[in-house]
Amino acid sequence: MATDVIMPQMGFDMKEGTLVRWLKREGDAVRKGEMIAEIETDKAVVEIEAFGSGVLRKTYVGEGQTVPVGYVIGVIAAAGETVGDRPAGGAPPKASPAHHPSPGKGVAAAPASGEAMQRPQSSASHERAGGQPMPASGEAVQRAQSSASLERLKVSPLAKREAEERKIDLAQVTGTGPGGRITREDVVRQATQAGTPAKAGPATPALGAATLRFGETAPLTRMRQAIARNMTRSKQEIPHVYITAAMDMTRAVDLRQQLNEALGAEARVSVNDMVLRACALALRGYPVFNASYTEAGITVHPQINIGMAIALPDGLVAPAILECDKKSVAEIAQASKVLAERARAGRLTAQEYTGATFNVTNLGMHQVESFSAIITPPQTGALAVGAVQQEPVVRGGQVQEASVMRVTLSLDHRAADGAQGALFLKDVRALLENPVRLLL
Amino acid sequence: MAETYDVAVIGAGPGGYIAAIRAAQLGMRTAVIERGALGGVCLNIGCIPSKALLRNAEVVNLARHGETFGITYRDVQFDMGKAVDRSRAVVERMVKGVAFLLRKHKIEVIAGQARLTAPGKIAIDTSGQQVSARNIIIATGARNRDLPSLAADGKAVITSTEALALRTPPRHIAIIGGGAVGVEFAYYFRAYGSEVTVVELLPRLVPQEDEEVSRHLERALAKQGIAVRTGAGVTGAEHAGGRVRLALSAGEPVECDTVLLGVGVRPNSEGLGLEALGVAMERGNIVINERMATNVPGLCAIGDVTGKLLLAHVASAQGVAAVEGIAGLAPRALRYEDMPRATYCQPQAASIGLTEAQARERGYEIKTSKAALMASGKAVALGETDGFVKIVADAKTGEVLGAHMLGHDVSELLGEVAVTRLLEGTALELGRAVHPHPTISESLMEAGLGIYGESLNV
Numbered sequence: 001m002a003t004d005v006i007m008p009q010m011g012f013d014m015k016e017g018t019l020v021r022w023l024k025r026e027g028d029a030v031r032k033g034e035m036i037a038e039i040e041t042d043k044a045v046v047e048i049e050a051f052g053s054g055v056l057r058k059t060y061v062g063e064g065q066t067v068p069v070g071y072v073i074g075v076i077a078a079a080g081e082t083v084g085d086r087p088a089g090g091a092p093p094k095a096s097p098a099h100h101p102s103p104g105k106g107v108a109a110a111p112a113s114g115e116a117m118q119r120p121q122s123s124a125s126h127e128r129a130g131g132q133p134m135p136a137s138g139e140a141v142q143r144a145q146s147s148a149s150l151e152r153l154k155v156s157p158l159a160k161r162e163a164e165e166r167k168i169d170l171a172q173v174t175g176t177g178p179g180g181r182i183t184r185e186d187v188v189r190q191a192t193q194a195g196t197p198a199k200a201g202p203a204t205p206a207l208g209a210a211t212l213r214f215g216e217t218a219p220l221t222r223m224r225q226a227i228a229r230n231m232t233r234s235k236q237e238i239p240h241v242y243i244t245a246a247m248d249m250t251r252a253v254d255l256r257q258q259l260n261e262a263l264g265a266e267a268r269v270s271v272n273d274m275v276l277r278a279c280a281l282a283l284r285g286y287p288v289f290n291a292s293y294t295e296a297g298i299t300v301h302p303q304i305n306i307g308m309a310i311a312l313p314d315g316l317v318a319p320a321i322l323e324c325d326k327k328s329v330a331e332i333a334q335a336s337k338v339l340a341e342r343a344r345a346g347r348l349t350a351q352e353y354t355g356a357t358f359n360v361t362n363l364g365m366h367q368v369e370s371f372s373a374i375i376t377p378p379q380t381g382a383l384a385v386g387a388v389q390q391e392p393v394v395r396g397g398q399v400q401e402a403s404v405m406r407v408t409l410s411l412d413h414r415a416a417d418g419a420q421g422a423l424f425l426k427d428v429r430a431l432l433e434n435p436v437r438l439l440l
Numbered sequence: 441m442a443e444t445y446d447v448a449v450i451g452a453g454p455g456g457y458i459a460a461i462r463a464a465q466l467g468m469r470t471a472v473i474e475r476g477a478l479g480g481v482c483l484n485i486g487c488i489p490s491k492a493l494l495r496n497a498e499v500v501n502l503a504r505h506g507e508t509f510g511i512t513y514r515d516v517q518f519d520m521g522k523a524v525d526r527s528r529a530v531v532e533r534m535v536k537g538v539a540f541l542l543r544k545h546k547i548e549v550i551a552g553q554a555r556l557t558a559p560g561k562i563a564i565d566t567s568g569q570q571v572s573a574r575n576i577i578i579a580t581g582a583r584n585r586d587l588p589s590l591a592a593d594g595k596a597v598i599t600s601t602e603a604l605a606l607r608t609p610p611r612h613i614a615i616i617g618g619g620a621v622g623v624e625f626a627y628y629f630r631a632y633g634s635e636v637t638v639v640e641l642l643p644r645l646v647p648q649e650d651e652e653v654s655r656h657l658e659r660a661l662a663k664q665g666i667a668v669r670t671g672a673g674v675t676g677a678e679h680a681g682g683r684v685r686l687a688l689s690a691g692e693p694v695e696c697d698t699v700l701l702g703v704g705v706r707p708n709s710e711g712l713g714l715e716a717l718g719v720a721m722e723r724g725n726i727v728i729n730e731r732m733a734t735n736v737p738g739l740c741a742i743g744d745v746t747g748k749l750l751l752a753h754v755a756s757a758q759g760v761a762a763v764e765g766i767a768g769l770a771p772r773a774l775r776y777e778d779m780p781r782a783t784y785c786q787p788q789a790a791s792i793g794l795t796e797a798q799a800r801e802r803g804y805e806i807k808t809s810k811a812a813l814m815a816s817g818k819a820v821a822l823g824e825t826d827g828f829v830k831i832v833a834d835a836k837t838g839e840v841l842g843a844h845m846l847g848h849d850v851s852e853l854l855g856e857v858a859v860t861r862l863l864e865g866t867a868l869e870l871g872r873a874v875h876p877h878p879t880i881s882e883s884l885m886e887a888g889l890g891i892y893g894e895s896l897n898v
């Protein structure tokens with residue numbers, strides 16, 4: 001039976017992917033599970049595997065071409081089997097709205113029934129091994145114990161066994177089944193990613209930093225390659241506009257001190273956490289910066305997920321604080337700590353890797369006064385945050401000392417104009433200069 | 441200018457009518473075009489009438505063994521004509537049900553023979569009507585096939601369609617083909633007293649089943665007095681004096697008065713205008729991908745005409761997948777090996793997933809476990825102890841790779857294994873789930889436990 005190779009979705013905001021390289025050529029034999037192509041998402045270069053065995057009979061998409069998620073990029077079939085010269089079904093599935101005469105009804109019907117399916121499942125999907133008599137054999141006892149620790153996870157029994165077999169920590173696996181249930185495929189995917197470190201991009205210790213020596217050329221690591229490609233693409237495709245604004249952080253610094261006294265050492269809030277919160281709130285009023293530009297239009301993402309740039313030995317990642325605008329400053333502080341830890345340990349989830357809709361990058365800790373960031377495609381904006389410095393300011397005709405911070409917004413001029421950027425920054429400033437509003 | 445449908449389905453069998461209902465459910469303007477009766481082969485001349493007749497055969501067999509239950513009759517009569525009448529009444533009721541469902545979902549039913557004239561355009565040859573649709577689903581099914589050496593004539597050489605209508609049992613019927621259809625008719629005619637010989641080219645009956653199931657079924661049928669000739673192909677047929685003499689590639693020729701061809705089907709893909717549109721086909725089967733799309737945009741195909749797995753529930757599942765693909769919903773890939781399969785004679789043969797041999801071929805390290813129905817209280821109480829439930833599991837994970845069963849009404853147990861597979865359950869969950877006592881389903885539980893060496897009643 002012919003199996004289509006499709007452009008996978010590697011995060012909810014991924015709409016398209018670029019075929020970087022075919023690892024197999026037309027006519028090559030492939031086994032199910034073998035890596036057949038490298039694709040590039042907005043964050044990383046990822047290898048995709050064959051979902052069937054046979055011969056890679058056709059590749060419909062050339063290297064360097066970008067196609068929408070779900071597009072058939074090739075087909076695997078038996079040697080004698082007939083395969084089309086064009087992808088079966090022609091247009092990518094997302095072109096289907098044209099098929100919908102009454103989209104309202106059709107669209108509403110689907111999620112509704114999906115929801116009804118999920119509810120009963122969440123309560124029935126895991127077993128309570130503790131409540132059952134222990135089976136006799138040692139093997140069985142082990143099984144029972146391992147399921148007890150997973151009680152709060154929605155996971156299929158087979159996925160659980162597979163995870164034990166492959167020594168995968170289920171807490172790190174993103175479930176793709178109904179209601180986020182972890183399926184066997186999810187575990188296998190995680191395992192193959194862990195096995196080939198660079199697959200999901202950065203941060204696995206094995207990746208390490210390339211050791212650079214004078215007089216020698218070090219090969220590029222996957223993360224370097226990905227960053228190089230992404231940044232080059234950004235600078236080639238996105239006409240950047242940079243707008244810098246200074247803000248008086250005196251009150252924010254005071255508030256932060258009060259917060260930290262109240263919250264205790266465990267929950268310390270940084271200035272950056274406050275900036276993240278201010279950005280998230282300001283983005284609500286400027287959806288164009290929480291969006292992606294394509295020729296088809298400007299797609300505004302349903303969630304505000306702010307990517308927080310984290311430096312790693314050999315590059316950086318910008319994992320997302322999901323639904324950042326719905327989190328309090330303290331929650332953001334907590335989330336950013338956890339993300340930083342997990343990023344360094346190489347244990348981010350796919351959604352965290354690829355889910356950011358707007359990036360914030362901060363070099364203030366290195367006393368950088370101001371700088372500008374390159375937008376990470378397909379985002380439309382990025383904020384570069386400098387250090388908070390003591391400067392003289394004129395207030396009511398008097399020279400006073402104030403804590404001043406400079407931020408620079410990079411915006412995609414195809415999607416938005418400078419004035420919009422300026423207004424967005426004005427909102428950010430208003431929030432940070434009247435920081436109690438961050439607590440509302 | 442007639443209106444344009446979102447989806448037009450050609451053929452109202454279990455593939456087509458289910459596709460139409462799903463499309464209507466998702467808010468699409470839908471039409472279904474049918475040249476014959478609603479319900480297709482399945483409802484009219486396939487699954488449903490044959491199952492009605494098999495129920496009769498079961499009752500007849502029980503009556504024949506009345507003494508077991510302390511029932512004695514004098515002058516008992518088995519009227520096969522009445523069995524046929526009952527089966528037609530069942531069909532009529534089910535077909536009415538389909539008509540009602542289509543009406544309820546406001547699906548346009550167009551009578552006539554459909555042909556594609558251009559992408560998105562269908563001509564109804566019988567009425568001259570033109571139908572336009574953004575998406576077309578071909579669900580035209582298949583029809584019985586002849587043998588090169590032997591063609592059906594509707595009299596001495598018949599197909600399942602005529603066999604369903606026979607009002608008196610043939611004296612001696614030779615059934616060519618030992619698949620599900622052949623074996624079911626063998627059981628049926630034997631119950632009504634025919635002498636029955638089943639001829640199968642491959643070395644065993646129901647050759648797609650696990651070998652153990654085939655062997656056990658052969659023994660069970662032999663006990664009923666059915667002659668089985670496996671590893672024998674028909675090489676020629678002579679008609680003389682109302683009798684047919686079949687020459688076989690191995691062993692003695694078979695003399696009979698009726699030959700039933702149960703050698704499979706051919707897809708109904710001709711005369712639809714597919715060649716002109718460049719639709720890819722393989723030996724007449726329309727080639728589809730996992731979203732049921734053909735190589736021509738806007739054209740899907742489902743059911744028997746795709747030659748994937750010739751079963752009614754597979755056609756329906758393909759129909760739902762095709763429509764959901766058209767609607768842009770996330771595709772649910774059909775795993776054909778997860779489709780349940782059954783042969784409805786008694787004892788029934790029922791299976792899902794990989795056979796032991798297939799699992800080994802695919803490189804699995806396997807464990808198998810078998811629970812004999814002899815140990816099932818329910819089977820003993822019913823007096824139907826012939827058979828077993830066998831599970832093939834992955835030795836590493838306990839994944840239920842396949843279940844293979846033989847026994848009274850065991851097809852009813854397939855749903856449980858199908859759900860286990862879908863939810864990625866393992867043999868452990870099958871074994872741990874408390875099953876009602878006494879039922880034959882307990883044997884599935886025992887077999888599940890058996891994978892871990894923990895069977896309780898074996």
Ligand SMILES: Cc1cc2nc3c(=O)[nH]c(=O)nc-3n(C[C@H](O)[C@H](O)[C@H](O)COP(=O)(O)OP(=O)(O)OC[C@H]3O[C@@H](n4cnc5c(N)ncnc54)[C@H](O)[C@@H]3O)c2cc1C
Nearest residue numbers: 451453455475480481482486487554581743744750751752
């Ligand atoms: C005796 C027998 C017993 C069977 N028992 C079982 C069983 O127990 N379980 C099981 O799962 N399967 C069984 N099957 C198989 C099952 O019937 C088929 O798999 C199923 O009917 C296929 O459904 P379908 O929708 O693809 O096509 P069909 O049911 O064949 O329907 C196709 C329809 O399309 C119509 N059509 C064809 N061409 C055109 C055209 N050009 N224009 C308009 N209409 C057209 C036909 O009239 C027909 O109504 C049995 C088959 C037989 C023969």
